[in-house]
Amino acid sequence: MNKPTNPTARVARSGGRAARRAARAAPVPEHLRSIHPGMEGGTLKPLTQQDMERIHSSVLDALENIGLADAPQSGIDYLVGAGCILGDDGRIRFPRALVEDTIAKANRSITLFSRDGKTDLELSGNRVHYGTAGAAVSMVDVHGREYRHSTVQDLHDAARIADQLNNIHFLQRPMVCRDIADNREMDLNSIYASAAGTTKHIGVSFSEPDFVDDGLEMLHMMAGGEDKWRERPFVSNSNCFVVPPMKFATESCEVMEKCILGGMPVLLLSAGMAGATAPSTIAGAIVQACAECLAGLVYVNAVKPGAPAIFGTWPFGLDLRTGAMSVGSGEQALLTAGCAQMHSFYGVPGGAAAGAADSKLPDMQAGWEQMCSAVMAGLSGLNMVYEAGGMHASLLGFCHESLILSDDLLGQALRCVRGIEVTDETMALDQIRDTCIGGPGHYLGTSQTLSRMESDYVYPSLGDRTSPKEWAEMGKPDLLQNATARKEEILGVRSAARFDAETDKALRGRFNIHLPS
């Protein structure tokens, strides 16, 4: 049975194991951990330089000749003031020089602040961050195999879970609080429920321009004053500022203007669906998304030069057989990776969607769907990977257990983003020589192996690596049951992100907060 050379043989020499155990017992300093938020990706390049130049040329053509319809009057004023041309057909067209000029002047680096200053995100270059996002309308009950309406408590719980997961770097609100009928209250409670659950950076989305002032007032109270809010805005606004193809979303543009003026970073979100609201070809969907987001970038810079804006080309895939959205496909992974390259091409901080599943449950399909786009997004150097945890049913369902498991999945993706270090030390020629010639013939106990046990390797929390024998002895642990146990453990402790009593009293006095104290 090929014994001498069987690659499946397990290695367990007691001397090495004891040394490894001792090494592992020592705590690992943060700076020596193997993965971090903001690692540099960029080794995956589905587009060539020439491809990107061709895409950009088409983008300029689309902006100059097709333009965008339906800007609000305020937007028309901003844009025409900046040099755009309002046509007789009501479409706003963008001269090439204006677009190129905007790209050259736009903010190249954005800090997305955390509330406590411990997990700020630096968006620049190919630095990769993973987090949640979306507007799911249902929660997935894993063990009951049911979909039920999502609530403000679910959102708060998602925030508390995200707060505890190292590889979820931000919380954009992933679901709609369907137990709150009034849209204004829903928006305000979404902010409250998120911020009371995590101090990581938060993304929200205002439904109507009228709600922004209340939202800002709430944020000022949370921050301890408007000046403190403006110094470190820890919440950004996700703006679906276009209705693809090539139309401004009138109300959302008005929301965006107010957010910019209120000091909130904005996500310029263009969510075309390839084959429905965007061309069915990957290149075509990227062209349209880039055109729309460049229009948005001109808009933002017309409102406030240099205002922080995330270039949010989020084209989604479609199952052309049925016309339904599909986010777990290879086409989706390519759409997102191609967009990430265009962000680099333009040199602007960007985000897109990856890591979501079409599968209804956290099963094997969900695993392969989530990993495919999540790892490709990271490898392509996407600054903000949205929808990267807990998302099922083509964005319709959110699942707390799946969010917990995404910490392992994204940890693995981040290890891939980190890549391969090639130095004299890592090439290990001396070690190979010492091991082979007069040495022990294996590397288990070498100081180099021991010293890299934590700094180079990522270990799963719930992912299981036991042998079948060990697994049977452990009672065949079930991945989903373990995820539920972890969820209950996290939710069994009151959130440390809750506001101090005085602030909370003030917030509850001013706003109708649905989440229990």
Next chain:
Amino acid sequence: MNKPTNPTARVARSGGRAARRAARAAPVPEHLRSIHPGMEGGTLKPLTQQDMERIHSSVLDALENIGLADAPQSGIDYLVGAGCILGDDGRIRFPRALVEDTIAKANRSITLFSRDGKTDLELSGNRVHYGTAGAAVSMVDVHGREYRHSTVQDLHDAARIADQLNNIHFLQRPMVCRDIADNREMDLNSIYASAAGTTKHIGVSFSEPDFVDDGLEMLHMMAGGEDKWRERPFVSNSNCFVVPPMKFATESCEVMEKCILGGMPVLLLSAGMAGATAPSTIAGAIVQACAECLAGLVYVNAVKPGAPAIFGTWPFGLDLRTGAMSVGSGEQALLTAGCAQMHSFYGVPGGAAAGAADSKLPDMQAGWEQMCSAVMAGLSGLNMVYEAGGMHASLLGFCHESLILSDDLLGQALRCVRGIEVTDETMALDQIRDTCIGGPGHYLGTSQTLSRMESDYVYPSLGDRTSPKEWAEMGKPDLLQNATARKEEILGVRSAARFDAETDKALRGRFNIHLPS
């Protein structure tokens, strides 16, 4: 609730849907299918050119100064004859010029033949093929959650399943027939059970040199004569020709010599475990694997210049906490992707392991583990992605249901390998203009969308994309139960790859065939 701009809204315009249904009803010609065996990867480059040059320099150093021990006498004769130096310490060292010369002269392109000529694999450049491999000792009973000994019937069934899956391009024998006690009979029955189940290219592995003659005799009988076998050898031999670090596997080398002379393509398999039998660093493990495989390449070309040999750098990951193998990690995906780049650097056809899981069952963990390395292997342009279907428990268990599901998983990976086509047509500027200006405002019914419905998109077979509502109406289909149903469907039909009655009678007269007629 952000209605106008909600990216989760489903699009279902009846006109478009009817047109799509009509288009889908037409059969898709093979050449218009969206994915194929042998698509060109190479967009993922975890190593820079400089990294590869440094690695190569270390590799040459290792071969010149450390060399390999334990060659058989025949191997010493071949290698010294080719210009290697046998040291007093028994190690064979490889002068740089000899190694460079071998790389320059080695076979740059290999055809791995199928038995029926329909699925030949052309290994060159960055052409990607996925298939099974391994030496699992257990079968996974998904519904009973049990591991049991693997048998010759299990191997035959795996072959029959692989034969029916478009995205499994070859069958290297993935498991050991533990119901056959005699090693010679096991090897011969592994060939028979595989070939009786699929006409795709087969990989086997002889345990002892003495068994090769019998194996070749069997293959001659299957092919209809030695000349026909040598014209289209449809079985290759997987040779664990080294025992890492840097030792030849004496017996396996003797097997290899016999295979080469018998006209079989060989896989030069170096399966070091990073942290145990190879350095714990990714770069170090790649250096050692490349050194070992280049030693093998010199060996093969000394036996028979230009003989087809697959550069099999298969370093595996290890969980350093326990010393157990781990193949589902990010480190594994990087090891394999880095090796694929080195194959391109050398310009030789290569293979490595990807797509295997540590998880014991086809659950979410298995999905993310399998996809991570499988898609990265493809994106890096690996010619032969071994272990890419059905493999669990760090190579100890094989699962038929998981193999079936890998067809969907690998189809998605292949879509990513295909990448993004950027042409005037795919950038779709005319289509964007016509849709936005005086057009319908969506792309659902455009001729471009309809024509690309099959040629550009990959649809899963068992992967589910229904909405939660449709899913509930369908009775909440279970992925694994559907995989089992598909398995029973495939195994319910007698294999078309079975031999004609006369050949089968002859084979059974000459060899003790365990598989029932």
